Amino acid sequence: xxxxxxxxxxxxxxxxxxxxxxxxxxxxxxxxxxxxxxxxxxxxxxxxxxxxxxxxxxxxxxxxxxxxxxxxxxxxxxxxxxxxxxxxxxxxxxxxxxxxxxxxxxxxxxxxxxxxxxxxxxxxxxx
Amino acid sequence: xxxxxxxxxxxxxxxxxxxxxxxxxxxxxxxxxxxxxxxxxxxxxxxxxxxxxxxxxxxxxxxxxxxxxxxxxxxxxxxxxxxxxxxxxxxxxxxxxxxxxxxxxxxxxxxxxxxxxxxxxxxxxxxxxxxxxxxxxxxxxxxxxxxxxxxxxxxxxxxxxxxxxxxxxxxxxxxxxxxxxxxxxxxxxxxxxxxxxxxxxxxxxxxxxxxxxxxxxxxxxxxxxxxxxxxxxxxxxxxxxxxxxxxxxxxxxxxxxxxxxxxxxxxxxxxxxxxxxxxxxxxxxxxxxxxxxxxxxxxxxxxxxxxxxxxxxxxxxxxxxxxxxxxxxxxx
Numbered sequence: 001x002x003x004x005x006x007x008x009x010x011x012x013x014x015x016x017x018x019x020x021x022x023x024x025x026x027x028x029x030x031x032x033x034x035x036x037x038x039x040x041x042x043x044x045x046x047x048x049x050x051x052x053x054x055x056x057x058x059x060x061x062x063x064x065x066x067x068x069x070x071x072x073x074x075x076x077x078x079x080x081x082x083x084x085x086x087x088x089x090x091x092x093x094x095x096x097x098x099x100x101x102x103x104x105x106x107x108x109x110x111x112x113x114x115x116x117x118x119x120x121x122x123x124x125x126x127x
Numbered sequence: 128x129x130x131x132x133x134x135x136x137x138x139x140x141x142x143x144x145x146x147x148x149x150x151x152x153x154x155x156x157x158x159x160x161x162x163x164x165x166x167x168x169x170x171x172x173x174x175x176x177x178x179x180x181x182x183x184x185x186x187x188x189x190x191x192x193x194x195x196x197x198x199x200x201x202x203x204x205x206x207x208x209x210x211x212x213x214x215x216x217x218x219x220x221x222x223x224x225x226x227x228x229x230x231x232x233x234x235x236x237x238x239x240x241x242x243x244x245x246x247x248x249x250x251x252x253x254x255x256x257x258x259x260x261x262x263x264x265x266x267x268x269x270x271x272x273x274x275x276x277x278x279x280x281x282x283x284x285x286x287x288x289x290x291x292x293x294x295x296x297x298x299x300x301x302x303x304x305x306x307x308x309x310x311x312x313x314x315x316x317x318x319x320x321x322x323x324x325x326x327x328x329x330x331x332x333x334x335x336x337x338x339x340x341x342x343x344x345x346x347x348x349x350x351x352x353x354x355x356x357x358x359x360x361x362x363x364x365x366x367x368x369x370x371x372x373x374x375x376x377x378x379x380x381x382x383x384x385x386x387x388x389x390x391x392x393x394x395x396x397x398x399x400x401x402x403x404x405x406x407x408x409x410x411x412x413x414x415x416x417x418x419x420x421x422x423x424x425x426x427x428x429x430x431x432x433x434x435x436x437x438x439x440x441x442x443x444x445x446x447x448x449x450x451x452x453x454x455x456x457x458x459x
Contacts, residue, residue, distance in 0.1 A: 003183075004183075007179065007183045010179075010408065011176055011179055011180075014175065014176075014405075015172060015176070018168075018171070018172055018175075019172070020272075021272070021275035021276055021368040022368060022370070024276050024368075025275075025276065025277060025365070025368050025369045028369060030277045030365050030369055031362070032358050032359070032361065032362040032365075032375070033358070055356065056354045056356075057354070059297040059298055060297055062297070063296065063297040107357075107358050110277070110358060110361060111273070111357040111358055111361055112273040112279035112283065112284050112287070113298075113357070114284060114287075114288065115297075116294065
């Protein structure tokens, strides 16, 4: 082992990189965020889709809404129970979910998801 | 059908199925979600260091200057400082180009018989797809740090933003995952399409390809089609990273297929050809300066023998040499 110093330095750097998450988080528990439903959302009781489906599909639903509104000019969404909704993030979704910071952002921040909805849309409560 | 291909494919499918069954049983989720990932981490890091130390103990008695450029010589002959370095800095540059741009692979040629003579052509597809494969795998790996770090550093969110630059669909299609899958598929097809290469390929060549293909495939399936609960996934991974492991209630069992195959890859890594990741630093033809004509390199295990000059030899055997009629330099 003529290059002992170099090899040990390399191995040390490798071990530090591989174990990075362990010392970055410094061993403290970091629990998942708890969603807070706004009073308006609690009062409405039902969303446009069942809760599980909304959790899984809201991004695709909104993507579909955007294409429908922008490309086809069609802005009416008919829910499974026949109820009609205006396809609008700011006016329909945020009407009940008035607390963007405690509802949308909590999970998005935790999972490091950066939706580009807010590049164009505003949260009416934050104007 | 080639037995090596079938064996490796069966191995990956069986491992995946095992993880799915285990992940679906609440009693076994702790094994697949906590125990096995920790074992895999320890075996990966321990195995990696063990393998490096084993290589580091190999003696390197002399320089092996297999080079691709003009050696340092007379002042009017142009010296190729990177391809044939005489200094440590030159070696660092040569190694960096090798590791970051796969220079040796770039020199890959293909022999073909055209008419009645052999001809060599540049063959760059392997180099290109190897680059795509390694860099997209790196991007995928770094992107996954969002599951293991809280708060998520800006550089990782930035990488993901660049990765999803084209903003296709929602969840946004990340290029690195698609490219990784495409590159690994190419590397597999290349092995089966070339008869000479297929003949030289073993199960140890196909297994990692199928494994990585399945890991990339299950990852994309979970992101774009199944859309697993990412918050639950991060709860699990953060539990592992903060040493407070727990299994979240609404975790999707399919996640365990992905996670278990990643663990298999990590355990397999140090004991297989994948160790070229560490081994490239030990390539003797790349990591040594060609300074044999400047510095004397003595073999470390040469026995310590006394050095005998001809004069001493003749002094010892003069009479016998004269007797036998052998010419001597000095008569007495």
